[in-house]
Amino acid sequence: MRINVEHETRYTYETPVSYTIQSLRLTPQPFDGQVVRSWEIEAPGAGFLHAFTDSFGNLTHTLVIDRPHEEVVIRVRGKVDTIDTNGLVAGALEPFPPLFYLRETAQSKPDGAIRALAGAARTAAEGDHLKGLHILMNSIRDAIEYQTGETHVHTTAVEALANGAGVCQDHAHVFIAGARSIGIPARYVSGYLLHTDTGEESEAAHAWAEALVPDLGWVGFDVANRVCAHDNYVRVGVGLDYWEASPVRGMRRGGGEEELAVSVRVAQSGGAAQQ
Incomplete structure (x- = not known):
């Protein structure tokens, strides 16, 4: 089966934040029941997302914004082929x-x-x-x-x-x-x-x-x-x-109260998955 994923995480702050750093565990990794066909993460204003593999084998990206900002938006889009392996x-x-x-x-x-x-x-x-x-x-x-x-x-x-x-x-x-x-x-x-x-x-x-x-x-x-x-x-x-x-974990300086909005859309692709 081919599955399409769209995932947006948006943090909105009461007052400007001077610095944000977050670890993003948002990228699937292959195994016998899963092949990643395409995957991208974008975070407007964050610049380059440094990628590394953490101690558990998770592909992790580091997001840093080191100038005043009132929101952080993280968008994920990708396609994954899956096979039923009975768990x-x-x-x-x-x-x-x-x-x-x-x-x-x-x-x-x-x-x-x-x-x-x-x-x-x-x-x-x-x-x-x-x-x-x-x-x-x-x-x-x-x-x-x-x-x-x-x-x-x-x-x-x-x-x-x-x-x-x-x-x-x-x-x-x-x-x-x-x-x-x-x-x-x-x-x-x-x-x-x-x-x-x-x-x-x-x-x-x-x-x-x-x-x-x-x-x-x-x-x-x-x-x-x-x-x-x-x-x-x-x-x-x-x-x-x-x-x-956790998909997103980090810290910030300033900002006061925050509001978190998450939207996730997961759908089966119209095209047949490659086995």
Whole structure:
């Protein structure tokens, strides 16, 4: 399948900002289920965007504006060919050994409730790791209703589960925390999801998790939609949690209050994807 992506992020400030620096993890990388046909990022007023590969293998661009400005606009356009691999992620750049992804972070640290969900899933699966992760995925989705406005980027896995409502970021964090608590390496993934063929506009990108299934490999689990990632998904960034895979992260000097507006349009291309 060929997927077209258009993504705009706009920060507007109350007063002029004297300096902005941001890291942009907005460029998908190839693996066996994904080929990037074209991709570009533009940020008017920022000049050249320095590119580098971060420690997780994410292609990252550095945006710097060192003169007074009242807004920052980042636009992404690209085409990606995808293949349904039944969630299996092979052929991706893997800088870290799998056991690195057992490491806890502030956002993905489990508590007793998360450990209980994961333990119950493992018991019910009777030794079948893949089955256990599917049970965990559905248990989390049952426990956390998809609802915007209930959480924010700083919400932890513990807080999201206790709240009982959240978005894809929260589902991913709880899944990661649960999987790690039973000894399964897991990581956070940011990217895009084709919801419909018409490419209706949304206000956010998407997030899911990947877990290392013994004797199989890394498998993507989208808890919010109760499925393994397939050819409607464009995989962009990975990390231990949201902060290490976040599409845009940075700092500024001045500006007062800010307003953030995000528009994302993901559509299937009219042309056939090349396999």
